[in-house]
Amino acid sequence: MTSFYARQQGLFSPEEWARLKAATVLVVGLGGLGSFVAEGLCRAGLGGLFLLDHDRVSISDLNRQILYTSDDIGRFKAQVAKERLQKIREDLWVEAWVQRLGPQFVIPAKVSLVVDALDNWESRFVLDELTFKTKKYLVHAGLKGRFGQVLTFPPSPPRLKDILVGVEEEPSPPAAFPICAILGGLVVEEVLKIICGKEGVLAHKMLLVDLQNYDFEIVPLAK
């Protein structure tokens, strides 16, 4: 009989597989990036997911946010996401929270790693601080048009606020399916690598993605 994971058996050792099944990831933001990240981690075989987003599905989300359909317009994203992911994998442990991220938010102790898929710098810096205080790994991605970046922060300096000080809020930058899919896929790969303890993660590095010219570059960051 073919199992759900038959096609990825050669990618993970038994020990790595056990780590994935035991891991729980907090995905903050369930928009264009968070949709791909949550679904990717679900399909990869992760043990559990906390999903956090305060927003409802709107029609302008449907060009890129793969978790939702037109039937979901007006519903809370976190709730819809939970339902969809459990249809993909009924053994996935999921907790969905409809709320905004703020400084009072408490990252659950069972969270192995946090993904920043937010859409504004203010919240991103709050999450950066919370993950630093709780000594969790943070994987960040952000996008603008056909460009974006992925960074991983181990529980040590420098932090997001150190690397990206001087940024400016830009509400609703252009965003389409390809950049969300590619950055989301990269974040999933990064999370799986960190959980499995593989080498080559983006700690102290920044991956800059340029879909306009199909250019990917890793920029080393000072420690």
Add this chain to the structure above:
Amino acid sequence: MGRSVKVKLFGTLRLKFRPWETEIEIPSPVRLKEFLALLEEKYPGLSEVLLAEGNLRKGVIILKEGRNIWHLKGLDTEISPGERLVIFPPGAGG
């Protein structure tokens, strides 16, 4: 170590400025403010993106050897031959 500074532009800056990689010769260390004036000769209009009334404008990050110049000396940061600058507006969208 060469006498040039390598500069790479990323993100939406690439929609306006080509080529996105260049080298600027400097015989000795200069302040970032002076270096940006040299860069303007290769990328006309870049100063306007980076500066407002002589100060650094928010929204575009300048990394010198992987360190944000806001954490160094801003426009007075010393740029030396052999160093590498990365300039990009990070994406906030999710």
